[in-house]
Amino acid sequence: MTGEEMFASVHASTSEGSSHDDLLRLGRDFSPRLEVIDRYTVVLDVTDLQGMWGDARAIGDAIGQAAGERGLRCRVALAATRIAAVLLVHGRADPLTVIEPGDEAVAVAALPLDLLERVVALESTRGAAPPATAGDRWATIPVRTRFGRSPAAKRYREAQRRMGRMIQVLRRWGLATLGDLAALPRDALFSRLGADGVAWQRCARGEESRPLVPMPEDCPFEAEIDLEWPIEGVEPLAFVLGRVLEPLAARLAREDAAAAVLTVRLWLVTRVWHTRTLELPAPIRDPRVLRTLLVLDLESHPPPAGIDRVGVALVPAPARIVQFSLLEQALPSAEQLSTLLARLTALMGVGRCGAPVVVDTHRPGAFDMQPFQVGASPRTPAPPGIVDQWSASRSVVITILRRFRNPLAARVSVDRGCPVRVSAGGGVGSRAVERCAGPWRSSGHWWEHGTPEATRRHAGRWSHDEWDVALSDGGVYRIYRDRAAGGWFVAGVLD
Known part of the structure; x- marks a missing residue:
């Protein structure tokens, strides 16, 4: 079976007290692509596992041995199609059945037609509510809501009626085995029974009617540890966080995923939870980086009491695929960037x-902050007109204003309404004004004075008279008078 698709159907005996969870864990130990047929039957995609376990029979023996170690009594059937493996595991009593590719129709030909009815019923109602008892495992419980039967229950009843009519017709024709149904002419079968009849015949021949639909693993990415005695301080907590994060990171690596959101919950001796959540700028899998990010955040927001229990939860995301360029400088990795931002946030x-962004206001120097992301907004080429203007004016000296954060408080002497001397720190000194231009009056946001929105946007009310002054040392500065406070400030330097 080398290079061919191969499926293993595992059916657990109902008399051994085996649970559905035990069967799922057994299947996931061999393949992450697993489909649940019913409470006691699963199908595994074991394609290309020969390098790990050997040929098809060796894979079946390994599954049976692992089931025996778990106390499960199972039957295993391997075939090149999913439907053939399901039919064989239910129709034969052998512990292990292996069918070579191309022999599916011959292998299932002797199975009774009633078996096909049961398997098709499971196919049409897969994913509905589980059966109430082990003896009723071939039935599906219709779901009733307060508005009547659910759509799933209606589909279930309709499928049951169709299958009942189909099996009655086939029995009237004298068919008893899957081989009898497979031998009928397909065109004649379609003219009498339609597409459902052809689908049944494909199943009777062991031909695949649909691909395997893997069941997602519902186990959340969570881990916690109960401490023997309360701990206080960041250093012992960092050691515990490392123990909690390592198995989570290993599971992320197995599933080719990474953490996008990181949440730590600390159960304190005061019987309250201390919870912190970090939204990472990019999915990260390295447990050391995740621990560093949590420690830096907890240093800024320490728990108010001792810790009895530590829990960590992750929201997984697909792992990053980074494509580097030969012509551009490599960007910092997400791990380095996240650690740097966490340290800067703890410091500042x-x-x-x-990253600063422009806000919708006319206030000079106003800006807002947003989370920093490398390569979040790709560069866009300038319009051709701008490029032409820039090329034509490259020989022209352009003056720009470099603003001070924050503006420098100054003492300004005024004569006839114009500044004649400026004294300020920050390297400005006390200089005479040789030339000046202004004033230019600007004001705004007087209607939002004191509101939370104004504070968030760094706006607030302002009213300034601005001057451009050339001092005796050759420096050119922009100064302004705050008309509300009555003081003078140096806004920036022109160069």
């Missing part, structure tokens, strides 16, 4: 580390 405070 929340909301003081990020």
Whole structure:
């Protein structure tokens, strides 16, 4: 079977007290692509596992041996199609059945027609509610809501009626085995029974009617540890976080995923939860980086009491695929960037580390902060007109204003309404004004004075008279008088 698709159907005996969870864990130990047929039957995609386990029979023996170690009594059937493996595992009593590719129709030909009815019933109602008892495992419980039967229950009843009519017709024709149905002419079968009849015949020949639909693993990415005695401080907590994060990171690696959101929950001795959530700028899998990010955040937001229990939860995301360029400088990795931003945030405070963005206001120098992301907005080429203007004016000296953060407080002497001397720190000194231009009055946001929105946008009310002054040392500065406070400030330097 080398290079061919191969499926293994595993059916657990109902008399051994085996649970559905035990069967799922057994299947996931061999393949992440697993489909649940019913409570006691699963199908595994074991394609290309020969390099790990050997040929098809060796794979079946390994599954049976693992089931025996778990206390499960199972039957295993391997075939090149999913439907053939399901039919064989239900129709034969052998512990292990292996069918070579191309022999599916011959292998299932002797199976009774009733078996096909049961398997098709499972195919049409897969994913509905589980059966109430082991003896009723071939039935599906219709779901009733307060508005009547659910759509799933209606589909279930309709499928049951169709299958009942189909099996009655086939029995009237004298068919008893799957081989009898497979031998009928397909065109004649379609003219009498339609597409359902052809689909049944494909199943009777062991031909695939649909691909395997893997069941997603519902186990959340969570881990916690109960401490023997309360701990206090960041250093012992960092050691515990490392123990909690390592198995989570290993599971992320197995599933080719990474953490996009990281949440730590600390159960304190005061019987309250201390919870912190970090939204990472890019999915990260390295447990050391994740621990560093949590420690830096907890240093800024320490728990108020001792810790009895530590829990960590992750929201997974697909792992990053980074394509480097030969012509551009490599960008910093997400791990390096996240660690740097976390350290800067711990040093500067929340909301003081990020990328500046322009806000919708006329206030000079106003800006806002957003989370910093490398390559978040790709560069867009300038319009041709701008490029032409820039090329034509490259020989022209352009003056720009470099603003001070924050503006420098100054003492300004005024004669006839014009500044004649400026004294300020920050390298400005006390200089006479040789030339000046202004004033230019600007004001705004007087209607939002004191509102939370104005504070968030760094706006607030302002009213300035601005001057451009050339001092005796050759420096050119922009100064302004705050008309509300009555003081003078140096806004920036022109160069």
